[in-house]
Amino acid sequence: MFLTRRAGALLAGAAALTLMVAGCSSGASAGEGGSSGGGSGSTLIAYTGQAGDYQINFNPFSPSKIGGLGTIYEPLFFYNKAQVGDPVPLLGTEFSWNDDGTELDVTLRDGVTWSDGEAFTAEDVAFTFAMMQKYPAVNGSGFEGTATAADDTHVTFTFDEPAFVRGPDILSTPIVPEHLWSSIDPTTDVIEHPVGTGAYTLDNFKPQAYTLAANPDYWGGEPAVKTVRFISLSGNQAGADAIAAGTIDWQTGPIPDIQNTHTNFPDYDAYTQAQNQMVLATCSSAELGCTGPQTDPAVRQALYYAMDRTQLNKLAFMDTASAMSPTFALTPSQDSFVSDSIAEKQVPMTAQADKSAALLEADGWAKGADGIYAKDGERLSLTVEVVTGWTDYITALDAITSQAKDAGIEIKTSQSSWNEWTERKGKGNFQLVIDSLWQGPAPDPYYLYNYFFDSSSGAKVGESAGNNFARYSNADVDAAIEALAALDPGDTAARQPYFDTIEEAVVADMPYIPILTGGTTSIWNTAKFSGWPSDDDLYAFPAVWSALDAAEIFKKLTPAS
Amino acid sequence: MRYILRKLGFYVVALWAALTLNFAIPRLMPGNPVDIMLAKLQQRGGVVTPATRKAYTLLLGGDSTGSLWSQYVSYLKNLAHGDLGVSVSYYPAKVSDVIMQSLPWTLVLVGVATVIAALLGVLLGAVVGWKPGTWLDSLVPATTLMAAVPYFWLALILAYVLARVLGWFPLQGGYDVVLDAGWNGPFIASAIQHGVLPALTIVLASIGGWLMGMRNMMVSTLSEDYVLTADAKGLSPMKILRSYAARNAVLPSVAGFAISLGFVVSGSVITEQVFSYPGIGGRLLGAVTNNDYALMQGLFLFITLGVLGANLVVDLLYGLIDPRTRARS
Secondary structure, eight states: OHHHHHHHHHHHHHHHHHHHHHHSOOHHHHGGGSTTTOSOTTEEEEEOOOBSOOOOOOOTTOTTOOSOBTTTBOOSEEOOTTSOOOOEESSEEEEEEOTTSSEEEEEEOTTOBOTTSOBOOHHHHHHHHHHHHHOGGGOTTOOOSEEEEEETTEEEEEOSSOOGGGHHHHHTSOOOOHHHHTTSOTTTOOOSSOOOSSSEEEEEEETTEEEEEEOTTOTTOOOSOOEEEEEOBSSHHHHHHHHHHTOOSEEESOOTTGGGHHHHSTTEEEEEEEEEEEEEEEOOOTTTTOOSGGGSHHHHHHHHHHOOHHHHHHHHHTTOOBOOOTTOOOTTTTGGGSOTTOSOOSOOSSOOHHHHHHHHHHTTOEEOTTSOEEETTEEOEEEEEEETTOHHHHHHHHHHHHHHHHTTOEEEEEEEOHHHHHHHHHHTOOSEEEEEEOOOSSSOHHHHHHHHHOGGGOOOTTSOOOSOTTOOOOHHHHHHHHHHHTSOTTOHHHHHHHHHHHHHHHHHHOSEEEEEEEEEEEEEETTTEEOOOOSSOOOSOOOTTSHHHHHHHHHHOEEOO | OHHHHHHHHHHHHHHHHHHHHHHHHHHTSSSOHHHHHHHHHHHTTOOOOHHHHHHHHHHHTOSOOSOHHHHHHHHHHHHHTTOOOBOSTTTTSBHHHHHHHHHHHHHHHHHHHHHHHHHHHHHHHHHHHHSTTSGGGGHHHHHHHHHHSOHHHHHHHHIIIIIIISOOSOSSOSSOTTSOOSSOHHHHHHHHHHHHHHHHHHHHHHHHHHHHHHHHHHHHHHTSHHHHHHHHHTOOHHHIIIIIIIHHHTHHHHHHHHHHHHGGGTTTHHHHHHHTOOSHHHHHHHHHHTTOHHHHHHHHHHHHHHHHHHHHHHHHHHHHHOGGGGSOO
């Protein structure tokens, strides 16, 4: 056995060598003989960026879960963050709010079974939410209400206060089976044998890879991709190597020369969706203890106009980043939320040094002999914190440094480890930080405003802040965010005035200086599978590590015959 | 006997010092595990709200509770019971489980490679040193060149040429993940096939040191009187080489070998990175970037025990091999 396998490998090696000699650089074909690239045609091999071995954990509520969310455990609805639209029904079929947002009625799908054969009922849903209340440690979405099963297919959620904006979190919560979970501790059980309603079940687990198999009894019909295998490699670089060797079918992360992926590797294609809005976050509030020129809004505005974003995109982001709205509503998918009063709908793509100069000079800054502005003896010099090894951000900062210099602003870069950087950000010990702002559970800018601009998640410098690490604090914005929480997301006319207030303040104060919307690029095998998301059919956000989106994509794919 | 007791006493003190450092060093690092986990979740497209932070803090126990002293006492107490605690980054897995899952890969790969490199290096060194000044001497610069090239670079080049271009070996992984790990033919064959290339890089990178050390010891041993005497007695050159010259020249290499065995546990971070090989190195890297104190302490403990244990064994063995070292007692 041993000898024949070795001989086989040698033969394959010899064959590959012959191919090399004959066809010069046919990089993709060498991979066919690769180890894990084999598999039958309907096995999809995915790499989520897992660095090092897996430790078994299929508990969908655990922060260290390795998988199972979406594929094994389904939520009631799927919210597609990539475009504004109605949520996709999964275990639920429809939902409705009462007028004041204190009651949410959900109708459940009939005839769904758990993968162990038991029937799925409204009791399971009620149990899942009761469990989250009972164990605050698994209540990551902060559910505060009661879920009651009216009958087998109807669940009613009741809340003390209007909870419209809680809807997406609740409807995206994975539902677990009461008959198995009622006897376990969800905070410490790793669920080695997950039982869910999803399109896949766990086939086997090894520290180096785990495999999901199609669920033949899935309510939506057995998916065409029969097997999905998630493998562990040492990091994104190894993932790029595996793409070159043809041993994985889907990875989300950059590879060299990404624009020409299809030319370099004919079996693969790259697709970019932009969702994380890159910013130079400032420690903005002098009242809360921030120090430095960036506490002055005019300086932040001046830096905003000093950037040449076309050049940045080319030099640092391989042209995968895209335009951004200074209001932080995702463009183009959330353009409808942008206030009419905002003159500049998108960030300027070229540097506008005259605007920067006008802003600074109106604010009392004057250019010194060294070409850098100064006011009251203080030079306009700012330090940006960045994580060592984040090469795209570091390159971007190099470019920003020289662009800002043309506008009379001095930028210095300080690199530190991720741990230290996170600590500085949290405690407010920084002037500028390059980072990106993320989206909420639904395609609605409310969530981003709530996370990053609400003063309740800020803190004094020296104390640990929540998401609002820029320490932005504006009573009008706080009030508008609070008012939005009590409004039906469907009532766009009633919501817009509040969005107007927030957006005007955000653009004027600019606590996070917009750069560009960062692209998330997936490289996937279009020769083996078809049906990947595209501009024409953007049915999910294409990122393999975004579990709920990935589950939708696995269901939609069809293997090439 | 007093020799052994004195040695053991010394090792107990060394162990205590190592354990204390092991406790202190991770706590000097900036950041706390909850922040790191949240930042990681957010990077993975997760939604981080104040509620998420609260939940994670509850789950992971938040910042270290209790005074440093009480933490230290309970740390030592737990260690005595063999309890290494719970890993934060792999919560709720026990640190010992996490380590045990990865340790065999490292032990086998780096262990075997170290043994091969040492044996080969010492043998070649003996041969080269037996005839200094001949063409064989060119082996010394050739192998030290390999050791001088940064290891990751050597590994990357070999991976590119042998795996990517020539396709002789698989590029990544420890085995074909379709197979079931265990004592079965296909798995072992696959594991060997995947292990050859990483092992080869380790051997190539470290053989130079062994070869040069052994060769130089051989050269100086050959000028000793007892070698001349043996020669004069008319013993065969092979007999002199094996029983007189090499046997004395190998002593420093034995000590060096024990130390390098101790480092086997820790010595695979880069190999694992380059070849995506499973093992303890990736765990160590992950523990450090995630501020996973318990896992870091567990790993450092294993490394410390490995180094101390190997040294102790050599110290004791040395007394047997070389009577001069226990002369004072």
